[in-house]
Amino acid sequence: MKNIPIFVLCFVMWNLSSAQNHYDRFNSIDVLHYTFEIHLKDTTKRIEGAATVRVKFLRAANSITLDLIGKSEKNTGMTVKCVLCKNKALKFIHNDNRLTITLANDALPGEIYEFKINYLGVPADGLIASENIYGDQTIFGDNWPDRAKYWLPTVDHPSDKATLDFLVYAPVHYEVIANGLLQEKKELENNVEFTHWKEDVPLATKVMVIGAADFTVGNKTAYKNIPVSSWVFLENVKTGFENYRFGTEALQFYSELVGPYSYEKLVHVQSKTRYGGMENASCIFYRENTAIGDENQELLFAHEVAHQWFGNSVTEQNWHHIWLSEGFATYLTHVYNQYYHGELAFKNGLIKDRKRVIRYSKQNFAPIIDTTITDYNKLLNANSYQKASWVLHMLRVDLGDDTFFNGLRNYYSDFQNSTTLTNDFKNVMETVSGKDLDLFFRQWLWQPGQPVLTIDWKQENDALKISIEQEQADYLFNFNLELQLVSENGTSEIRTIEVNKRNQIYLIPANFTIEKINLDPEVKLLFEVKA
Numbered sequence: 001m002k003n004i005p006i007f008v009l010c011f012v013m014w015n016l017s018s019a020q021n022h023y024d025r026f027n028s029i030d031v032l033h034y035t036f037e038i039h040l041k042d043t044t045k046r047i048e049g050a051a052t053v054r055v056k057f058l059r060a061a062n063s064i065t066l067d068l069i070g071k072s073e074k075n076t077g078m079t080v081k082c083v084l085c086k087n088k089a090l091k092f093i094h095n096d097n098r099l100t101i102t103l104a105n106d107a108l109p110g111e112i113y114e115f116k117i118n119y120l121g122v123p124a125d126g127l128i129a130s131e132n133i134y135g136d137q138t139i140f141g142d143n144w145p146d147r148a149k150y151w152l153p154t155v156d157h158p159s160d161k162a163t164l165d166f167l168v169y170a171p172v173h174y175e176v177i178a179n180g181l182l183q184e185k186k187e188l189e190n191n192v193e194f195t196h197w198k199e200d201v202p203l204a205t206k207v208m209v210i211g212a213a214d215f216t217v218g219n220k221t222a223y224k225n226i227p228v229s230s231w232v233f234l235e236n237v238k239t240g241f242e243n244y245r246f247g248t249e250a251l252q253f254y255s256e257l258v259g260p261y262s263y264e265k266l267v268h269v270q271s272k273t274r275y276g277g278m279e280n281a282s283c284i285f286y287r288e289n290t291a292i293g294d295e296n297q298e299l300l301f302a303h304e305v306a307h308q309w310f311g312n313s314v315t316e317q318n319w320h321h322i323w324l325s326e327g328f329a330t331y332l333t334h335v336y337n338q339y340y341h342g343e344l345a346f347k348n349g350l351i352k353d354r355k356r357v358i359r360y361s362k363q364n365f366a367p368i369i370d371t372t373i374t375d376y377n378k379l380l381n382a383n384s385y386q387k388a389s390w391v392l393h394m395l396r397v398d399l400g401d402d403t404f405f406n407g408l409r410n411y412y413s414d415f416q417n418s419t420t421l422t423n424d425f426k427n428v429m430e431t432v433s434g435k436d437l438d439l440f441f442r443q444w445l446w447q448p449g450q451p452v453l454t455i456d457w458k459q460e461n462d463a464l465k466i467s468i469e470q471e472q473a474d475y476l477f478n479f480n481l482e483l484q485l486v487s488e489n490g491t492s493e494i495r496t497i498e499v500n501k502r503n504q505i506y507l508i509p510a511n512f513t514i515e516k517i518n519l520d521p522e523v524k525l526l527f528e529v530k531a
Helices: 003-026 234-243 247-258 298-306 321-342 341-363 382-401 401-415 422-433 438-446
Strands: 029-041 047-056 059-068 077-085 092-095 097-105 112-122 125-130 137-141 162-171 177-178 182-189 192-203 212-215 217-221 224-235 267-272 281-286 315-316 419-420 452-460 464-470 479-487 492-499 503-509 514-519
Touching: 047 059, 059 112, 059 382, 077 092, 077 097, 092 315, 097 112, 112 298, 162 177, 162 212, 177 192, 192 492, 212 267, 217 247, 217 267, 217 315, 224 234, 247 321, 247 401, 267 341, 281 298, 298 321, 315 321, 321 341, 321 382, 321 422, 341 382, 382 422, 382 438, 401 419, 401 422, 419 422, 422 438, 452 514, 464 479, 464 514, 492 503
Parallel strands: 029 162, 224 267, 267 281, 315 419
Antiparallel strands: 029 047, 047 112, 059 097, 077 112, 092 097, 125 137, 137 212, 162 192, 177 212, 182 192, 217 224, 452 464, 464 503, 479 492, 479 514
């Protein structure tokens, strides 16, 4: 088929991209744990930091390289003061936004080292100090996709996950939130408060954050001993807690549908994130206007909570496989909507998404797994969200509910708190279903666009003669298409045909007069009809 060379080319390009960007380091070191000591002030955006990085060497090495944005001409960026290992100073070079540390002695495979890095500076990004809508100072981490390196020395890539501690020193009026469980909170001298949060589940740097603001905490509840709460600005106590009331519904739904929640708590936080919502592990940050207006936030909450399973716990090993995060969260939001609000709401959501995918494909004709993108924020598009969601929906239709959700549960169980690529998900679904899914994954994920159909039909005696042409250039799709045959008196029958060629003619028995034909009446296929 014509799409095989494209698939092979994409696969080769992904491997080249991986090798250039992270593959060598991925095979060299594994960060086990970070301890970040961060000093915040109201009077300056400058932070003082001390990061302790525990690393396991996977092969012999005489140095280690971490990501950390250096000082710029605009006086932003980090300056490293010293690097210690076993209380001895090590030589280091900090340039091109990489911190390369030379070891005193060569590390052997399997050895574990701890490095302490003292640094300071003004983050140009990643940790955002700004005023909220009420003019109050706030400080929020906003790391996605690779912006942790603006304020934290890390392996800033989703392939390397680690446990962590945040030790935060901040003005006493702030409440400080972070990943994990609160270990200690105490007031020190000079109106400084110390807060220690500890996360024992390995995370990717994209979802490691702190937040500091004049919060009030409410909506306190729990699900299976997992504490749930909402943190909103003082001025938004009434509307904020009302808008953030959906604290446990999605947590319970996904726990029962997919598998056990990975983290120690779930906090919904009003914040200054640049995104509508950012799924930071165990403490989701929402844009500040979500707690101010009267727009219902239920589906936004459902989406961000779904990420705690897919994106956070099961993490895409490479950004180009972001559909394993955003597509899953988007589709699981539809499934949540189906459960709580019914079949019509579910189908209407899919139809809306299908229209968006079609519009996007006319502006950006690219596959879901698009290895040509180097600005990772551009991966936040209708392919990664809505089209990827549709891929999961069509897979569900193809396999049936029982097999599909069993596969989803097995995939989560196999890769919980780890990293995956698309082929890992494909292998699980093939094992559960006993089906060869190569064509399905290849045509919907590695091939751009969707079927564009021209359809003509006429009734001849007791048969329907229907011709279907795939109009999209260069690529063919193989799929089942449902036709609803509607009679003159309004009764109808649904027939299914397989479409796998450029032009096909079908003769379908029909012993009644057909008034009209509705394509895909049950909303099962991503396609468009040529106008």
